[in-house]
Amino acid sequence: MYRNLEECIIDLEKNGHLVRIQEEVDPYLEMAAIHLKTYEVGGPALLFENVKGSKYRAVSNLFGTIERSKFIFRDTLEPVQDIIALRNDPMMALKNPLKHIKTGFSASTALPAKKSGLPAGMQEINLTDIPSIQHWPMDGGGFITLPQVYSEDPEKPGIMNSNLGMYRVQLDGNEYEENKEIGLHYQIHRGIGIHQDKAVKKGEPLKVSIFIGGPPAHTLSAVMPLPEGLSEMTFAGLLAGRRFRYSYVDGFCVSHDADFVITGEIHPGETKPEGPFGDHLGYYSLTHDFPLMKIHKVYARTNAILPFTVVGRPPQEDTSFGDLIHELTGNAIKQEVPGVKEVHAVDAAGVHPLLFAIGSERYTPYQKVKQPAEILTIANRILGTGQLSLAKYLFITAEEDRPLDTHQEADFLTYILERIDLHRDLHFQTNTTIDTLDYSGTGLNTGSKVIFAAYGDQKRDLCKEVPEALGELRNVQHSKLVMPGVVAVQASTFKDYPSAQEELNEISQAIQAKGSIPTCPLIILCDDSAFMSESISNFLWATFTRSNPSHDIYGVNSYYENKHWGCDNLIIDARIKTHHAPPLIADAAVEKNIERFFVEGASLNGLKM
Secondary structure, three states: OOOOHHHHHHHHHHOOOEEEEOOOEOOEOHHHHHHHHHHHOOOOEEEEOOEOOOOOEEEEOOOOOHHHHHHHOOOOHHHHHHHHHHHHOOHHHHHOOOOOHHHHHHHOOOOOEEOOOOOOOEEEEOHHHOOOOEOOOOOOOOEEOOEEEEEEOOOOOOHHHEEEEOOOEEOOOOOOOOOOEEEEOOOOOOHHHHHHHHHHHHOOOEEEEEEEOOOHHHHHHOOOOOOOOOOHHHHHHHHHOOOOEEEEEOOEEEEOOOOEEEEEEEEEEEEEEEOOEEOOOOEEEOOEEEEEEEEEEEEEEOOOEEEEOOOOOOOOHHHHHHHHHHHHHOOHHHHHOOOEEEEEEOHHHOOOOEEEEEEOOOOHHHOOOOOOOHHHHHHHHHOOOHHHHHOOEEEEEEOOOOOOOOOOHHHHHHHHHHHOOOOOOEEEEEEEEOOOOOOOOOEOOEEEEEEEEOOOOOOOOOOOOOOHHHHOOOOOEEEEEEEOOEEEEEOOOOOOHHHHHHHHHHHHHHHHHHOOOOOOOEEEEEOOHHHHHHOHHHHHHHHHHOOOHHHHEEEEOOEEEOOEEEOOEEEEEOOOOOOOOOEOOOOHHHHHHHHHHOOOOOOOOOOOO
16 A cells, blocks of 8 residues: 555566666657557556756656556455445445445445645646646647546535546647646536536636645546545545645645646636647547646655556557546446446547447347347437547447357457348438547537447358458459458548548449448448458448547438438448548658667666557
């Protein structure tokens, strides 16, 4: 159990989980590039001891593997899992009272401990003293990527009615006034957004504190999807094995364990451009107006350390975050959505765009034909739950003849495609919300969703090579098999939607003229069929991050009946569109320059590249 970040770093180093980088490193692109290379090969946590332009150190890749994450929380992981399970099912304590004695002792660390004044060794600094790390070439400035953003309910102030969230923080660039302003990026439905809305209605600024560093448990608490009634501050104490210590200074909450604390206010209606930022979908999120935080004071511990991560096309360190969250929450989704057995936000597709789910299908004894029924109601519950509501594509089925695992993506999709009735089993939701970071839709935070609900007996054998009819089409080229039942075809570059509609109509008619192709239910129109078919990961990423269901799904022999759309073969236009955000591309000169850290005699010599 660590009292601070330094203790964690020392422990990781002692046990072979961390490497110190002693050479000077530039926070402009170099630190991020080194992190990405290290994460890619499953390397250690990195302590940057000589950050150019700053006296403070920085650490990254703390949670780079699930094994290291479990090591960090080895003393508290199991008790916290028990407490979360009890929160979901309190009867467990009554059924097994002896088993849960230690849970009661663990819970004693949950209540935050209020102190007075600033903690010893914490002093006021300038915002510009904090290392400003720019991750990708087109980023709008330096960002804090592992912040714990703290706010309180204006109607019910106090730490027990607070929210701790991880919302990225832009330190500089754009129009921000140096040392006086920073940008916060969050959606209005998030905890801090609800607090801000209440503050606006009261006509007063929202006080915000940004904690950076401290025990790793505090960082993880900011991203945990906790059961209703269990606050992030109590969870931070539980996972750290030590009560969260805080005080109020000038009316702002200050964490006594954080390495850095930034305090300030968000005033009603005040925004400035934030971004671009290289994001977790593998593309930039672009510049938009987001809330402006006016700085009150900035504090730092003696010898403070800045933790950071780098996001980009999955998998990245936030993938390991997700794995650890799954370890902790276990079957919480089953409590949240009755009838659901498993929901998997597919990391390879950027998490939010694509969900795979397994539900129950208990209505079938009363049906003459096996078809989706209960799983349709479950699908709507899933798309109305928390961050799952950001999904665009949901593939859902129910187990019948064999167990299924949504994490075996190709096998799960195969099962769906063998059973789906494309005349009946596609259900669209149009003009709705999607992830703010997803630019495949019709505007910021707007797009569509589609449910693929398949259940019943197998309807088809899937093709295991490109059907002859698809290999002979005039308007496409380089047809390649992605997986059984899925073929990628390469077409001309996307121009606009009227042109795409005409183009897809011609392709659909050409396929229809060849005759039925029931073995190939899914056709992907793309810019590069070799890339699309190279791996399941490429297929999942490119298809589901580059398409908006309402605009980019077409069908062979498609039709409407009673407002329901169906077809014989599904075509998804996964080409890059003119309105899409650019993909993340590393700076070649920087990539070449960081090789000096991996040569003989350098800090990272011996790390397998």
